[in-house]
Amino acid sequence: MIRITDIYKSYQIGKNTLPVLKGIDFNVDKGEMVSIMGSSGSGKSTLLNIIGILDEADRGTYNLDGIEVKNLNEKIAAKYRNQFLGFIFQSFNLINYKTALDNVALPLYYQGVSRKKREEKALFYLDKVGLSNWAKHVPSELSGGQKQRVAIARALASDPKVLLADEPTGALDTKTSYGVMELLQQINDEGKTVIIVTHEPDIAAMTKRNVELKDGLIISDKIIEPVRATLYV
Template identity: 70%
Template sequence: MIEIKDLHKSYKIGKNSLHVLKGINFSVEEGELVAIMGSSGSGKSTLLNILGMLDEADLGTYHLDGVEIKNLTEKTAANYRNKFLGFIFQSFNLINYKSALDNVALPLYYQNINRKERMERAMSYLEKVGLADWAKHLPNELSGGQKQRVAIARALAGQPKVILADELTGALDSTTSYEIMNLIQEINDEGKTILVVTHEDDIAHMTKRIVNLKDGVIIDDRKVKQVKALENV
């Protein structure tokens, strides 16, 4: 599903160059649930940006579902993101003046799906995350956990190949975090490929594989015995 080979990325800082990714080799099979860990400056955010087609590597190759992601125009990158990827963010990134239902339906607008089908599909995904009764509510009427459930429904609605979750529990208390991770585990058990960027060890162990980055290289990549999230609630 994801194949990265010898990936390098540097950034210009004044007259100097900061080498952030230093030859990353990394692959993810369809249906995996993977945690990417690393301290600040390890390169995990840069890697996530490249995976999300928000940035491009200097050297190396990135294939997503058999398609090489390279030299994309802004429009093509946006189309590929809409086709291949679903995003979940720590800050939820919901549109405050739109209802939960409209937030979930929004990615479908960019897929040129008619309004009736958009709303039906959005409602079905709100039902999936247990928020059908909150469909007409605005984000400021929802708790943090409910907002993240809306964000998960939005990520799923576009029926992406891969979900990229960036610190999805970072703004939540422990109990809510574990409830959200239980939902992620259920979605993964249905076959969805999910990458979770996290600095929290307990969250990482709720995935099935942990990849550790340090100073721009992968220092450890191992499968782990998955801790079921609800065991912690």
């Protein structure tokens, strides 16, 4: 599914070059649930951005579902993101003046899906995350946990091959965080590949594989028996 080989990435800070990734090899198979951990500056968000085709490596190769991701113009990059990837962010990234239904339907608009089918699919995924009764509410009328569930429904709406979650529980209290993780575990149980960036060990313990970065290198990569979030919800 994801094949990353010898990836390097640096950023120019004034006259200085800051190396962030220093030769990363990272593979993810279909159906895995992986957490990427590391302290601030370890490179975990940069790695996720490269996987999400939001940034491009300086060196190395990246294959996504058999397609080499390299030197893409923004139109092609957006097409691949919409076709293969669903994004979940710490800050939810919902459009404040649109309803939950419209937020979830938005990726389908860019796929050219008719309005009727967009709304049908959006309502289906809102129901999947337990929010069908909140379809007509705007984000300001939702709790943090509800907003994240809308964001998850939006990420699922275009039926991506991989869900990428950047600190999805970072803005939530513990109980709400575990509720979100319970939902992500259920989605993974159904066969969806899930990659989560987190700095929280208890959240990482709910995934099936823990990858740790330090100073731009993977220092640990372990298969674990995940803790089920239902034990804490």
